[in-house]
Amino acid sequence: MLCNSCNQENANESAFCSSCGHNLSDTQGQTPPPLTAVNISKDAQSPQNTLSYDSETADTLLAAFVGERYDSFYRAKWFKDSEPRIEVNKDGSSIHSFNIAGLLLGASWLCYRKMYLEAFCIVVGINAVDLVLMYMLGMETYNSIGQTSFFIGWAVLTGMLGNYFYFSHSVRNIKTVMRGTADPATLEQALAEKGGTSWVGAMVGSILVVLLSMAISYLFAPDWFWLV
Known part of the structure; x- marks a missing residue:
């Protein structure tokens, strides 16, 4: 006190x-007590605490997790018309923003931001839709518009919804770190290690995405797909 x-x-x-x-x-x-890593950690370990922090604490946690791009980009994208929070899409503001890196780089950007699960789910989902289009449209129609729709799907998911995906990813991982980090002195380091970026992840993830797409097509695509 x-x-x-x-x-x-x-x-x-x-x-x-x-x-x-x-x-x-x-x-x-x-x-209220001053905003310190000690107080944040104590709140996270309290059995009655629901990890619903005030805007200043949310700012601190998100900045530690995201890294240097938080203040210059993601804060404005996520909270343009609201206060920072550790709560997914409470008023919808974080979904109404655009991410150019997500549009241009797709799964590579997701993996760069360590969203490996999201990248896997999107790859499987888009390839599943692509397979449905192959069988529904047939060879000629698919070759004229099907591949275009495939890339449009990537643009919509990673460009239009990329910031929402990343916000959800950040909130989920921050809550995991807060529950598992008992030492306040290592809190910021634990958040930085869990979050941030990874060039290795981007490169390896991109290769795996291509291999996964090829494997799905090889196993499930119609025979004419490989004759084109």
């Missing part, structure tokens, strides 16, 4: 300030 008179930190059960003797019962429940 923080003393309003001298700013001395005291135990929560203290009735009087250990430094100046001020009556702490007058200010109990009125003065």
Whole structure:
């Protein structure tokens, strides 16, 4: 508990300030503790806490997880008309934004931002739709418009919804780190390691995405697909 008179930190059960003797019962429940890694960690470990933090704490956690691009890009994209939060799409603001890197790089961008599960699910989903189009449209029609629709699908999912995917990914992983990190001193480092970016992930992920797409087509595409 923080003393309003001298700013001395005291135990929560203290009735009087250990430094100046001020009556702490007058200010109990009125003065929030300072925003520190210690307080954040204590909140996360509390059994009654639901990891619903105020906007300042949300800012701190998201900045640690995302890295340097948070202040210059993602904060404005996610919270243009609202306060920062650790809650997925509470008012829809984070879904109404565009990510040019997601549009141009697709799965490579997802893997660069360590969204490996999202990249896998999107690859499987888009290839499944692509297979349906092959069988429904036939060879001639598919060759004229089917492949175009395949790339449009990537653009919609990773360009139009990329920021939403990344926000959901950030919130999910921040909550995981907060539940599992007992040492406040390593909190920021744990968030940075879990989040941030990975060029290795981008390169390896891109190769695996291509191989996965080829494998799906090889196993399930009609015979004419390989004769074109």
